[in-house]
Amino acid sequence: MKKIGALASGLAERLSLPEDALLGAAKLSVTAGRRALVENHRGILEYGPERIVVAVPRGKISLSGSGMQLLAMNGGELLIGGDVKSVEWE
Amino acid sequence: MAKLLERIKGTVRAEICGIFPEAVLNACALGAIVFWDLESVDAYTLRLTVYEKELEKLRTAAAGAMCELKILDRRGGSRDRRLLRRRKWLLLSGALAAALLALSSLFIWEIDVRGCDKLSQGRVLRALEDCGVGLGTWWPGLSADLVRSRMLTELPELAWMTVNVSGSRAVVLLSERLEKPEIIQEDRPADILAGKTGIINRVSVLSGKPLAAKGQAVVRGETLVSGTVDSLTRPARQVRAQAEVLADTWYELTAVSPAKEELKTGEGRVSDRFALRLGKKRINFYLESGKRLDERDKIVYEYTLGIKGLFALPVTLIREEQVWPETAPAADSGRAEEMQRRLYASLRESIDGEIVSSGFSVSRSGELLQVTLRARCRENIAVCRELAAP
Numbered sequence: 001m002k003k004i005g006a007l008a009s010g011l012a013e014r015l016s017l018p019e020d021a022l023l024g025a026a027k028l029s030v031t032a033g034r035r036a037l038v039e040n041h042r043g044i045l046e047y048g049p050e051r052i053v054v055a056v057p058r059g060k061i062s063l064s065g066s067g068m069q070l071l072a073m074n075g076g077e078l079l080i081g082g083d084v085k086s087v088e089w090e
Numbered sequence: 091m092a093k094l095l096e097r098i099k100g101t102v103r104a105e106i107c108g109i110f111p112e113a114v115l116n117a118c119a120l121g122a123i124v125f126w127d128l129e130s131v132d133a134y135t136l137r138l139t140v141y142e143k144e145l146e147k148l149r150t151a152a153a154g155a156m157c158e159l160k161i162l163d164r165r166g167g168s169r170d171r172r173l174l175r176r177r178k179w180l181l182l183s184g185a186l187a188a189a190l191l192a193l194s195s196l197f198i199w200e201i202d203v204r205g206c207d208k209l210s211q212g213r214v215l216r217a218l219e220d221c222g223v224g225l226g227t228w229w230p231g232l233s234a235d236l237v238r239s240r241m242l243t244e245l246p247e248l249a250w251m252t253v254n255v256s257g258s259r260a261v262v263l264l265s266e267r268l269e270k271p272e273i274i275q276e277d278r279p280a281d282i283l284a285g286k287t288g289i290i291n292r293v294s295v296l297s298g299k300p301l302a303a304k305g306q307a308v309v310r311g312e313t314l315v316s317g318t319v320d321s322l323t324r325p326a327r328q329v330r331a332q333a334e335v336l337a338d339t340w341y342e343l344t345a346v347s348p349a350k351e352e353l354k355t356g357e358g359r360v361s362d363r364f365a366l367r368l369g370k371k372r373i374n375f376y377l378e379s380g381k382r383l384d385e386r387d388k389i390v391y392e393y394t395l396g397i398k399g400l401f402a403l404p405v406t407l408i409r410e411e412q413v414w415p416e417t418a419p420a421a422d423s424g425r426a427e428e429m430q431r432r433l434y435a436s437l438r439e440s441i442d443g444e445i446v447s448s449g450f451s452v453s454r455s456g457e458l459l460q461v462t463l464r465a466r467c468r469e470n471i472a473v474c475r476e477l478a479a480p
Binding site: 074075 | 113116125128129
């Protein structure tokens, strides 16, 4: 299964196709350190004003900062507001 | 508007406690349960707000995530409906008020006239009233075309106009007719007369027969250049006389002002009084409304019931702020100079030439300060007067 995933990933890279659209890979967009949009997430693992951890297809994203709040969320996307200081992709 | 919708739909503030309360959020996202105002109390507790109708779904999600759900607050929705059901009169009154408000918006309660330049707003409003557009007019029965045609005949100064009604507010846009410029027919015979009394300093004649010379004293209305030109070979012919006649003229202008003047130095006592305007009827909540306000300033504030620029009801609360200003006698120095300056400026504006020499005299008689300007001017006194057709 992992091989198929790696093969598809390699194919997307060779064909210059967006991996998030083709394989449902997670995509994180941070705007001016005030808003973070996570696409193709798998749910929230930890929620607090200083740390929010989001599950994504191949790991998890950990956002640290202050005054962070979940502004909107649906099955595919979630929007976080607040002062985002750092992002870790584990 | 969003708050009102929330109130109608009803909202519930809930607290979720458990080992992994984030699982409830994930279940909400998957189950399309809209939530907002998410707050983390501690590692095991989250608070959020959902619509009342989604409370059961949230309860199921919480149970599925092994969390406890506690309702903290309920707003609007079924709670309000229950309260209103018990207070039928309140509900009826509200419905009646809403119906009256809706009905009232079909009448004109505010008229905004735009585009007035020479025409006064009062005249336009009176003409509009004569055409059937006034406060309290049933606007669905109005015909803008009919009003326009009638207004154009009522006010000949209008070039075009239109009436736009939005809510209970009528906006009257108008454009005034441009005045036809005076057409000077250059070929019509004319004399040049003296427009003012004076002593002629210079005469420059372009056409016509000069009748006045340098140094001659002329009175106003005297012919300076004749449009009838004699000829040795032919009979006299008429031309349009053209000339510049510079003459020395004398002026005496006088200005009078009170010898003692008081200036405002600050605000003194302030008091408010109120009135209510219902349509055209005004109800004053004070006495002595006809008394003149000689010693006080009045600032009027009007608060109209409605939404500004969109909708207005014929109910206006008027607050009149009365201020009795503190005054102090003004200094005498400078007043006479100010009057002299104004007299000089006034003279300079009224003549077609220059002021050659001038002098002022200042006198006091009783409570009055009198300033007199005497000046000699040099100006063009030529005035054209067309000759009567033969």
